Amino acid sequence: MSYIIRRLLLLVPVLIGVSLLTFTVTRLAGDPWSAYLPNPERATPQQIEAIKEKYHLNDPVYVQYYYWFDGVLHGDLGYSHTARQPVTQAITTKFTATFELAVVAMFFAVLIGIFTGTKSAVKANSAFDQGSRLVSLIGVSIPVFWLGLMLLMLFYREWGLLPGPTGRYDVVKFSSSELHHYTYFLTVDTLLNGKFDFFWNVIKHLILPGVTLAFTSTAIIIRMMRSSMLEVLGAEYVKTARSKGLSEKVVINKHARRNALIPTTTVIGLSFGGLLGGAVLTETIFNWNGLGQWSGFAATSLDTAGIMGFTLVTAIIYVIANLIVDLVYAYLDPRVRLS
Amino acid sequence: MVGNEAQDKAPAPPGTTASGKSLGETVKLILAPRVRELRFSFHLMSRSVTSIAGLVLFMILVFVAAFPFLFANPVPGADPFVIPLNWEIPLPQPPGNDFMLGSGEYGQDIYYGIIWGARISMAFAIQVVGLSVIIGTVFGLVAGYKGGVIDEIMMRVTDVFLSIPGLILVMAIAAVLGRDLNSTKLALLAVWWSGYTRLVRGQVLSTRENTYIDAARASGSGELKIMFRHILPNSWAPVLVQGTMDMGSVVLVMAGLSYLGLGAPPGYAEWGVMVQEGQAFFVPGYWWMTVFPGIAILIFVLAFNLMGDGLRDVFDPKMRR
Numbered sequence: 037m038s039y040i041i042r043r044l045l046l047l048v049p050v051l052i053g054v055s056l057l058t059f060t061v062t063r064l065a066g067d068p069w070s071a072y073l074p075n076p077e078r079a080t081p082q083q084i085e086a087i088k089e090k091y092h093l094n095d096p097v098y099v100q101y102y103y104w105f106d107g108v109l110h111g112d113l114g115y116s117h118t119a120r121q122p123v124t125q126a127i128t129t130k131f132t133a134t135f136e137l138a139v140v141a142m143f144f145a146v147l148i149g150i151f152t153g154t155k156s157a158v159k160a161n162s163a164f165d166q167g168s169r170l171v172s173l174i175g176v177s178i179p180v181f182w183l184g185l186m187l188l189m190l191f192y193r194e195w196g197l198l199p200g201p202t203g204r205y206d207v208v209k210f211s212s213s214e215l216h217h218y219t220y221f222l223t224v225d226t227l228l229n230g231k232f233d234f235f236w237n238v239i240k241h242l243i244l245p246g247v248t249l250a251f252t253s254t255a256i257i258i259r260m261m262r263s264s265m266l267e268v269l270g271a272e273y274v275k276t277a278r279s280k281g282l283s284e285k286v287v288i289n290k291h292a293r294r295n296a297l298i299p300t301t302t303v304i305g306l307s308f309g310g311l312l313g314g315a316v317l318t319e320t321i322f323n324w325n326g327l328g329q330w331s332g333f334a335a336t337s338l339d340t341a342g343i344m345g346f347t348l349v350t351a352i353i354y355v356i357a358n359l360i361v362d363l364v365y366a367y368l369d370p371r372v373r374l375s
Numbered sequence: 376m377v378g379n380e381a382q383d384k385a386p387a388p389p390g391t392t393a394s395g396k397s398l399g400e401t402v403k404l405i406l407a408p409r410v411r412e413l414r415f416s417f418h419l420m421s422r423s424v425t426s427i428a429g430l431v432l433f434m435i436l437v438f439v440a441a442f443p444f445l446f447a448n449p450v451p452g453a454d455p456f457v458i459p460l461n462w463e464i465p466l467p468q469p470p471g472n473d474f475m476l477g478s479g480e481y482g483q484d485i486y487y488g489i490i491w492g493a494r495i496s497m498a499f500a501i502q503v504v505g506l507s508v509i510i511g512t513v514f515g516l517v518a519g520y521k522g523g524v525i526d527e528i529m530m531r532v533t534d535v536f537l538s539i540p541g542l543i544l545v546m547a548i549a550a551v552l553g554r555d556l557n558s559t560k561l562a563l564l565a566v567w568w569s570g571y572t573r574l575v576r577g578q579v580l581s582t583r584e585n586t587y588i589d590a591a592r593a594s595g596s597g598e599l600k601i602m603f604r605h606i607l608p609n610s611w612a613p614v615l616v617q618g619t620m621d622m623g624s625v626v627l628v629m630a631g632l633s634y635l636g637l638g639a640p641p642g643y644a645e646w647g648v649m650v651q652e653g654q655a656f657f658v659p660g661y662w663w664m665t666v667f668p669g670i671a672i673l674i675f676v677l678a679f680n681l682m683g684d685g686l687r688d689v690f691d692p693k694m695r696r
Binding site: 056173186312355 | 425531532534535536538539540541542543544546547548549550551552623627630631634635636637647650654657658662665666668669672673676677680681
């Protein structure tokens with residue numbers, strides 16, 4: 037319990053530090069007041085003065101930081117001209133699209149990664165092992181955006197099996213306004229609304245971006261799981277378990293894998309950061325209306341408020357994800373809890 | 376030795392060290408075990424097909440990056456990193472006699488872009504990884520060795536940088552600094568140093584508990600000398616492995632940024648930008664503009680990942696005896 041409290045307390049300085057870093061980076065780019073106006077080019081001097089008063093932009097930097105931070109805590113992150121809405125609103129509307137994609141990708145990456153890595157280690161040097169090692173090596177070496185383009189070329193252009201880069205569903209045939217939104221996850225909501233052809237369309241649109249996004253993470257997890265499983269299988273306690281007469285299945289699943297999962301959990305947490313970054317590229321290719329695509333536009337158009345917004349949001353998500361990973365790690369390895 | 380009073384009392388003859396050995400013998404004593412370990416490392420690397428493949432690919436890449444003009448002639452007087460155009464051929468041409476790997480709009484030679492792109496990627500990666508390693512090692516040494524408040528502060532700062540997903544922070548900084556390769560370099564550097572700081576600090580923490588550090592301190596060695604003569608040489612192996620793999624990762628991030636529009640400008644011989652320019656043409660069927668630069672990136676990163684894997688196995692103490 038005290039471990040959990042300690043970890044939560046550690047969050048505070050890190051989040052403050054992240055806010056400081058984001059604040060510094062975005063203040064480096066142009067006039068601070070333009071981040072709070074919908075049309076900075078057509079701003080009247082009175083409007084600019086009003087903004088400067090409200091956020092104390094004429095005062096020293098540390099005062100500015102205080103008022104900026106105060107604004108953030110009240111949900112005021114400025115106005116994003118790439119999203120044409122306030123940043124906070126942009127984040128809340130685009131969040132579920134990215135979250136759905138990321139959850140699907142992470143889910144399959146972890147499942148396939150752990151399973152394949154374990155089997156690879158148990159059957160070391162077999163054909164399965166050689167194959168999985170080759171695929172995972174390519175997975176960590178391939179550029180995400182190129183993988184997406186190649187998959188599109190094969191499955192959409194050449195074979196016509198899957199839809200093209202048109203977003204989360206076919207907007208000509210379906211509309212999200214015909215759904216009663218329970219969770220804003222299209223997969224769940226379409227099922228709950230009973231619209232099965234819409235659901236199937238959503239699934240088809242999820243496959244290619246999901247595979248693209250998951251590929252590198254899966255490869256990383258396979259490699260880590262395989263190497264830690266190999267190390268564990270050579271350990272003394274595994275020999276003991278076998279000599280006790282336990283079946284190989286029990287030895288692998290109950291003793292070896294649980295211990296091999298420990299370093300793998302850390303890697304899963306770290307690869308989630310890669311997933312958030314990869315989402316930017318994947319969403320850009322597949323025209324996925326989520327945080328990732330918006331981040332790309334905001335960065336290239338120097339949308340200061342947008343840049344600040346997406347940096348803060350992804351940092352918070354990443355920090356929380358790693359907190360969860362650390363808690364799982366503490367659950368798996370009692371030595372961490374008790375130290 | 377105990378009881379050997381004759382040796383204790385007689386002074387060493389001129390031209391020898393205090394223990395009575397000649398210069399040549401001393402040099403051999405220092406070098407011999409290191410050379411032996413080096414040869415053993417090569418032997419271990421050569422046992423694995425994948426490591427050899429990585430090494431071969433790496434040497435090819437280095438050669439192409441060092442001497443691109445041997446493979447693709449630059450236009451005299453122009454910036455060699457801008458792919459030369461031929462205004463008489465507006466449509467992209469498929470791979471064939473005129474253009475070995477095809478061309479983009481207005482005769483933009485894909486093969487030229489691949490060759491000179493190797494040089495840009497290699498130079499970029501060496502600079503970013505090299506500087507990050509140096510900065511990270513210094514910070515990590517100081518933080519790990521000094522400990523206490525300095526360590527806490529440095530680790531909190533490092534944690535903050537590590538808490539923002541890499542590509543996101545690089546995007547933010549690169550957007551602010553502007554679209555050119557030097558800004559991208561700075562942006563990547565600002566993010567990459569933190570990984571090495573944490574890595575080196577961890578190594579230092581485990582190395583400094585060893586008894587030989589106490590012995591060095593007891594024999595009067597200064598702090599700086601201990602840091603650089605004892606702790607650093609025993610800590611750099613993971614840094615070398617990580618650095619090798621990071622050469623590939625840096626190029627992946629750089630290509631991604633260029634693809635988004637934040638790195639190299641359009642028309643540049645940089646693989647990411649080439650993919651971005653080719654994307655508009657690939658649905659109509661001009662596939663070579665996107666396929667070949669992507670394969671180039673894949674081969675580059677693959678080479679360094681294979682080498683990194685090989686190096687990791689070489690340095691693994693369980694495999695060395």
